[in-house]
Amino acid sequence: MSAVWKYYLLDSPQSDTAKCNVCKAVVPRGGRSVATYNTTNLIKHLQKHHPKEHDEFLATKGLKAQTSRQESLLQSFERQGKLSPDNVKAKEITEKVLNFIVLDDQPLSVVENEGFRSLIEYLQPRYSLPSRRYLSETALPELYNQVSTKLADKLKAVPNLSFTTDIWTSDVCPMSLISLTAHWIDRDTYGLCCAVLQVKKCRGSHNRATIAASITEMLNHWGISLAKVHVIIRDNASNMKAAMQDMSVSNLGCFAHSLQLVVNEGLISQRSVSDALANSRKIVAHFKHSQLAQSRLEDLQREMQGAGTTTSPSRLVQDVQTRWNSSFYMIKSILKEKRALCAYAADHNLPATLSANDWALLEKTAAVLEPFEELTRKISSATSSAAEVIPAVTILQRLLTENTSTDSGIKTMKSTLLQAVNRRFSDIESQPLYAVATLVDARYKDRRGKALLIQELEKVEQTLTDEAGTTVAEPAKKIACMEAGPSTGVPPGSTKSSFSSLYDKILEEHDEPAGGTQAVVTQMQMFLKEPTIGEADSPFQYWANHHARFPLLAAVATKFLSAPATSVESERLFSTASNIVDEKRNRLTAERAEMLIFLKKNLLMFK
Template identity: 35%
Template sequence: MASGGRSQVWEHFTKGPSGTVTCNICTASVSQGSGSLKFKNTSNLWAHLKSKHKEMYEKRQKEAQPTTSSLMNMTQPNLKQVLEKTTKWTPNDPRTQEMDKLLMEMIATDILPFTVVEGAGFKRVMAKAEPRYPLKTDTFFRAKKMDEIYTGVVNKIKKLLSVENAGNIISFTTDCWSGSNEALMSLTAHFIDKNWKKVQLVLNVKSLSQSHTGQYIGETFLSMLEEWEIDEERVMLVLRDSGVNMVKGMRLVEMPDLSCSAHILHLAINDGLSSQRVVVDILAKLKKIATHFNHSVTAQQRLSKIQEELGVPQHSIIQAVQTRWNSTLHMLVRMIEQKRAITAYASDHGHFSCLSAEEWSIASNLAETLGPLEEVTLEFSREDSSTSCIIPCLAVLQRLLESEGPTTRGIQTTRKFMLDSLQKRFAKVKDAKEVVLACALDPRYKERPLVPEILVKVKTWLKEAMETSPPDYATQTPSEETDPKRPRTEDQVPSLLDSLYDTVLLPSTSEAVEPEGIIEELERYFREPVIDRKSGNPYDWWKHNTNRFTRLSVLARQYLSCPPSSVASERVFSTIGNIYEDRRSSLKGENAEKLCFLYYNLPLLDWSY
């Protein structure tokens, strides 16, 4: 049968416009048996083909015969085949075990309650998708399958943490969190692997059973290291918040630690925002406006109508949140965008006092100042960021807050207090050995942001580090040289922050010291141009230049592994909050720890363990 249900015989005949049928082989006219369309058939066409063109007729008849395989497919299934399609798989069937594994991974990575497998909707889907799968209870996944998968992932993570892969040095972040039912302590690991890839792992979300004293926090930290078979000597740096107990805990167990840069920046910015009365009053007015719209559906509907009439973007009003300083910036930007709509609303409906023209001008200037500060906050919070960015960021912010111009009018006091607070709060951080060496060993910055007296310390610290650092042969692999210079594209307009970075990263004018040993290598490294701050990847640069700087590359792999903040640990607690939702409010801390661990690490391992 030809495609579309048309007889194969028509491949040898053509129907003309008048309805006559002509043989394509001998051009003879052949009748279809009736003048009526309803009773026409192809019998005469086949008869003509058989009598006049027998060879072609036999060929077509042979092609029309069903094959043995098609006849077999048309036969009814036997009892075994029927049972195969309807019989439930056994618990030990590999297909059952694979489905169990996939469902547990789904529960962990999608943050679903275990009881999802008991739901009527889930059972209907499984009955349709794979009726042979024997459904399991939530207890099976909670008490058995989760532990099996957790154990497999733990073993894979331990291999990643081995000296052969992670090197001799690992950095960590840690933080504490208290919920309604549990108190937890997080631990994340950060290192550069043998392929110069920066890796971040969530190791623990440990349930705390005692008061959060410094001693208990320190002991818990050591117990987590021991659980992962990590020697204390491998700890490069521990990033933590500035809480008294956390600081004391790290000091008691003699761990090299550093305050979270994002948290310090948050405090310094808040110091500035609270220092000037006019700024405090403006922010209070804007918060009151935001509260009005966020608490009233009617107000939102009225505002939306005004936005449409004025041609203003139909965006919601943003409220500032005390725990995130950049929400204040987002509120300012949105209020300025909606200035006309808010003013019109206040005129028509009242409920709040709108800002004066002078106050709107100050709010605009404040947003201009806070914009670059948010860029630095995001730089501190990125997963691939290193402590190397701290000193350059501080140098840029200092220049930003010291500058004066039309956009600083009305907020000079705020900027001055912000600058003073930054210098005071970061005083110890910017002089820390781990921070300074990370900056010097980052090909985007090198010695450019460092003052001469600190540069002298760099050389001393590098000599000491080479003497005390064990050899790290994983970094000494063959590589090809690459051009370290990656210029910015011509059509890219530099922002204010970019321009300030360009000034900070100008070549140093300090006199060179007579090179010797690692210092010779350092001077040669410093003489090369820095790579582009935005497009350049320091880890790729070192990967391709390891053989050219064999000593420095060992140290670069260690010092560039440190993150600038403890945001990684704080993000873990955001996930914990989602895990402890209403449907899982009674979840045990141990199970929450395992779910959080799997949530982060299963995708990292690409579900292969």
């Protein structure tokens, strides 16, 4: 008997209609006699007027709505069979699995994990996961070669490259790696590009000869001549400096490293400040090492936040001796929880206490270090360039020179910071890389580098003349007649930080350029007379919009603005390395580690 009769009643077995139990409607049974009666009309009535009961009817009968035709025997066989390794779909899945391993720092052995295998089996039952050995020895090298070839082709069209380099030593295995990261500006889009070229095993002592030989070998591997090297940004270690001298390449120290040395000198110069920092460090360590103390502090924080507050209590930040900005963050976290810490000290013991004078010193120290912290974040960004160094140093000097009412108690520290800035960056304006980069950056256009820029522009002009066989003076005359484009400026209603608010004054304090050839001077005078763009605006976008008006300047800009101010990109690279070469993969070879790091940083560039 059909399950549909659960929803209908018959007056008699011979009745040609049935009454719906839900809506009491009378529904014809179809047919002309008892022998030809059927349930089609009854089921359609449920489907049209009573979807819920219709679904129950289907579930009772174990039926499913079918929207497609029945599979053929061949289709059924293909659905049940496994995909061959050469199947297009299987290759695509294998590629996605390898991308997952590379981009998410997963071990190659993840394909042997039960949970991952179960997931893949559920998503695609017909797919067979490749072995770890296949991924390591076949799939990974193939993908590495594909990306390497594409990157090599892209670099051939770049006339000048800037580089950053650094050395990393693993904590979990005897492996040292030296990196070489390339930076350039795309001539079509004027976008800033960055790619890891190589992460080579550095054997033996890290002396000048070893470093120079390693970097030279990496450049030769990519077919990059020394004439194509604009600059190499390295750390301030003596072995790095000596290696660059041996290679006879233009090189500069990492601005962030130099800035860190400046701040470290200032923090240890005044005994009262260093003592307050030491006591703060002990207090934070106390809560880091004691769960009971941390719980008590959190209770006090919640009590002071008041009832109904849903935000979690903030935790104190522990500083790291090798990173000065971590000391700044520790001071800020201590000051933020001042009330809770004082309340805790009233009832519980602490390894150190902060007096009223200590609290005042910490507040003043944080105020002095805040511009340094802002600058460190600014120059460590992926879009930072060497053009930001001279303006940054100028601002720091001016801020540290100003006398304020809050200097009491930290005058020695502030004076030491100023002396350190003057000493470490005394020759910064005479460095062609910094001076010219600042001058072609539409945010700053510092005219103090005018003589160096004229020399560089004349070189570019001569190069263009030699290559094209024609002079560029006539196009320059036409450019001189063009109207200056509108300045981007600062968006209405925007505000500037304490660090950046002095830029506008400094940019107005320099003379107009003079000398040079007609094409050079024409373009440079037009460029310098235009208003600067906003500090938050992109100099790369400026040249994308104006390169046709200033072709000589644009050529110089693509060369000099490609150089970063710091070697942070190489340092970030080794944060990736520490995630790849970890406790679970401490037997990974340097060759495999290089492939994984290379693909992690470059794969998405060609997707």
